[in-house]
Amino acid sequence: MNLAQLQQAFRRWLVNASDESAQLLGSNHVGLAVYQNNYRAQLVGCLEQAFPNLRRWLGEQAFLAASITHIDNHPPHAWTLDAYPEGFHATLKDVFPQNPDVHELAWIESALNEAFVAADAQPLALEALAELDWDTAVLQLTPSLRCHDLTTNAEAIWSALWQETCAPEAVMLEQAGGLLVWRRQFTSRLRQVDALELQAVQQVQADGSFAGLCEFLVQRLGEDAGVMQAGEYLAAWLGSELIVGVRDV
Amino acid sequence: MSTSNPHFSGYGLGLRKEHYCDFLETSVPVDFVEVISENFMVAGGQPRHILRQVRERYPVALHGVSMSIGTAEGLDTDYLRRLKSLVDEIEPLFVSDHLSWSRSGGFNAHDLLPVPYTDEALDRVCANIHQAQDVLGRTMLFENPSSYLAFEGACMTEWEFITAMARRTGCELLLDVNNVFVSASNHGFDALAFLDGIPAERVRQVHLAGHSQGRDILIDSHDSPVCTGVWELYARAMQRLGPVATMIERDDEIPPLAELLQELSMARTLGAAL
Numbered sequence: 001m002n003l004a005q006l007q008q009a010f011r012r013w014l015v016n017a018s019d020e021s022a023q024l025l026g027s028n029h030v031g032l033a034v035y036q037n038n039y040r041a042q043l044v045g046c047l048e049q050a051f052p053n054l055r056r057w058l059g060e061q062a063f064l065a066a067s068i069t070h071i072d073n074h075p076p077h078a079w080t081l082d083a084y085p086e087g088f089h090a091t092l093k094d095v096f097p098q099n100p101d102v103h104e105l106a107w108i109e110s111a112l113n114e115a116f117v118a119a120d121a122q123p124l125a126l127e128a129l130a131e132l133d134w135d136t137a138v139l140q141l142t143p144s145l146r147c148h149d150l151t152t153n154a155e156a157i158w159s160a161l162w163q164e165t166c167a168p169e170a171v172m173l174e175q176a177g178g179l180l181v182w183r184r185q186f187t188s189r190l191r192q193v194d195a196l197e198l199q200a201v202q203q204v205q206a207d208g209s210f211a212g213l214c215e216f217l218v219q220r221l222g223e224d225a226g227v228m229q230a231g232e233y234l235a236a237w238l239g240s241e242l243i244v245g246v247r248d249v
Numbered sequence: 250m251s252t253s254n255p256h257f258s259g260y261g262l263g264l265r266k267e268h269y270c271d272f273l274e275t276s277v278p279v280d281f282v283e284v285i286s287e288n289f290m291v292a293g294g295q296p297r298h299i300l301r302q303v304r305e306r307y308p309v310a311l312h313g314v315s316m317s318i319g320t321a322e323g324l325d326t327d328y329l330r331r332l333k334s335l336v337d338e339i340e341p342l343f344v345s346d347h348l349s350w351s352r353s354g355g356f357n358a359h360d361l362l363p364v365p366y367t368d369e370a371l372d373r374v375c376a377n378i379h380q381a382q383d384v385l386g387r388t389m390l391f392e393n394p395s396s397y398l399a400f401e402g403a404c405m406t407e408w409e410f411i412t413a414m415a416r417r418t419g420c421e422l423l424l425d426v427n428n429v430f431v432s433a434s435n436h437g438f439d440a441l442a443f444l445d446g447i448p449a450e451r452v453r454q455v456h457l458a459g460h461s462q463g464r465d466i467l468i469d470s471h472d473s474p475v476c477t478g479v480w481e482l483y484a485r486a487m488q489r490l491g492p493v494a495t496m497i498e499r500d501d502e503i504p505p506l507a508e509l510l511q512e513l514s515m516a517r518t519l520g521a522a523l
Contacts, residue, residue, distance in 0.1 A: 003370050004321035006400065007353035007362075014358055030465050031398035031435070038360050076357050079315045079328045080287055120293035143292075186295035 014039045015075050043071045043084065050085035050113055053161035054105045066095045082117070085110055101170035104154035104179070111146040111181035112188040118144035123184075123241035133248050138208040140245030141237075144183040147201055151176050155192040184241045191240075196220065200233055201242075210234070251388045254343055254421055254453050257281070258492030260517050261310070262509055263499060264303060271506045272303055278510065279307065281342055283496050286313040289339075290331040300339065310343040310454065310496075311336065312423075315357070318377045318391065319350035319364035329384045336385055342494075343454055345390035345423045346381075348374070348411065365400040366410040371417075378418040390453050392423035393443075395431040395460070395469030407432070408446030415451045422447060424490070425456035426483045427475065431467040440482055449490050457483060457516060458498040472501035474512055484519045492520065 001009070001024065012021040013032060022032055047067045048055055055063040070091040076084045089106045096102045121142050153171050160167040178198025180191045193201070196217075203216050210230070217233075218226030237243050259280020264272060271277055282303060289300045303309065315328065336344055349361035364370050382389055393411060405413070415422060424447065433440035459473030475483075475497065487493070495516045497509060 001402075002321075003319075003365065003367070003373055004353070006365060007321050007350060010362060011353050011356045011358070015356070025398070026401050028398050031396075034397040034463060034466065034468065035360060035362065039358055042359055076359060077355050079317075079325050079352070079357060080290070081359050082291075117291035117294040117296060120297075144294075183294065186298065 010035075011075075040071060042081070043067070043076065046081050046084050047088060051088070051106060051109045053158055054102070054109055056161050057105055057157065057167065058102065066092060069095055082113070085113065099170070100172075101152040101154050101157060104148070104150060104152055105158055107148050108154060108158050108179065108181065108190060111148070111179075112190065114146060115144040115181050115183040115188045118142075118183060121244035124238060124243045124246060126238070128246055132246060135211050136248045137210040138247050138249050139204050139210055139213075139234075139243055140208060140247075141201070141205055141242055142182050142244045144181075144188075145201075145205070145242060146181045147198060147205065148179045148181075149176060149198070150179045150192060155179060155190065158190065180242075182240075182242055189240070196229075197233065200230075201237075251382050251386060251419070253419075254388055254390070256492075257308075257342060257453070257494045258520075259308075259494055260513050260520070261307075261494065261496035262506075262513060263312075263496065264309075265499070265503055267503045268506045269299055269303075272307070273299070277307075277506065279513070281308040281310055281494065281496070283310040283312050283498075286311040286332060286335060286344075286346075287315050290328075290335055304339050308342040309339055310345065310494075311339065311341040312392075313344070313346040314361065315351060315359070316346040316381060317350045317352040317357075318346055318348060318381065319362075319370060319374050320352045320377065321350075321373055322353065324377050324380050325352065329381060333385055336387070343390050343423075344385060344387060345392055345454065347392045347394045348414070349394045361394040363394070363396040363398055363400070364410075366403040366405045366407060367400075368404060371405075371410060371413055374414055375417045378414065378420050382418070382420065388419060388421055390421045390423040392425050392456065393428050393432070394425070395428040395435075395467075397435055397466055397468075399436050406438070406442075406446065408443045411447050415448055420451075422452045423454045423456060424452045424486065425458070426486055427456065427458040427460055427479050428469060430479050430482055431460050431469050435466045441485060444482070444486050444489055452490050452493055455483070455486065455490070455493055455495040456498055457495065470501065471498050474508075475515070480515065480519065483516065484522075487520055487523055491523065495520065 009021045009024040012018055017036055044067050070088055074087050092102055092106050157167045177195050178193045180193055182189055204213055214227055214230045217229045221229055261279045261281035261283055264282040264284045289296050347361045351358045351360055351362055429440050429443050457475045458471045459475055461468050461470040497512055
């Protein structure tokens, strides 16, 4: 058995714990068990660390069962363990197909983790807007920004869990909205927005054009209200440090 | 060909988040700190900001766990690129990783898996070390890991493998005394033969840590103080190595900094007795 074959057998032992792979590796069951335990314990710990509030929401046993399902079906592939939680939401959709609150809580915690180590960017200074031609202005949003649809009260649940207060029952929202996650300085932020603001942010994320944002809002709200809404969003996003750059094209 | 790392004989600790405030707000009596490279190979945010601040106050050694130098399929170039970026920014005292593997066929075990001590594995490890040192533009240190398994077909001892690896690649060594103790116990070899067998002049750094008793074997758990047997082995190692950078690793059950500094004073005492 050459080195590549040995490493493939070791991989099979860690992922499947098959007798065949153990035999190929010399059947040292005590030593093999240590590596098997390290592998699984590390991945369980990784998911626990990434989703602390989801774990509280689901309960210890349900979270562990979902983690084991995920580990059995999705061996890690990236060099960094930080990437491993990314795929957990897909497992949660399989395990809890009728629980959008669970899916949305998982998205919140994943996005907060990603935003925490996203690329740095300085918020835009107001002076940068003074000479701007708004017809051609292109806005640059912070690279830490993540957006997602919201159908449940997952934001309220997450906030209560984070503050270690009594979380509300999961309910569907009367009107679907959205979630924004980004980082201000070194602190990750979460904000629930209505569907219109979510679409507006996504519009700017897609092409950055302020004129395009105005056009989108005018189509939705009419001429005067649309332009006014664009101005209000712009002011709010600047205040929240969502905008980190602007240029004329 | 990259040049050797400078001789540095101070005493340090692993920087863990529980002690960030101590290191940023007080004058901690250490000569250097060591960080886990991968924790800072990120795009931005607080971790990298803290490391920059710490670097302004202390020499920093970068210690990796994911290079997978023993992998049969060559190194991950994205990993090397990110590590190079961190090295260029931090200008570390040392850059180290382990004589182990974790990656195979798109799978990553995130553990320090054992390398078979064969000629084929030695060729592969040496090729990978050349690749890493070429990309980083500097001489790396490689650490002997704890192991719980030995493979049939080995044609040399661990220390013979390490000696050949260092000779062929010019790499230097990070001697983990606790890992020698654990592996010697688990595999029944003589720890002093290990210390006598490695090229002492290539050792640039020493690790000390605690271990725990598993079922039938010792486990390198880094969750307890350095035990008496490891201190005795460290004293023997220092007699052979002479002054060399030494640090204590604690990754679990992390105590207040004062406790680790007290433990580090034991290493200073043994080092001063040379």
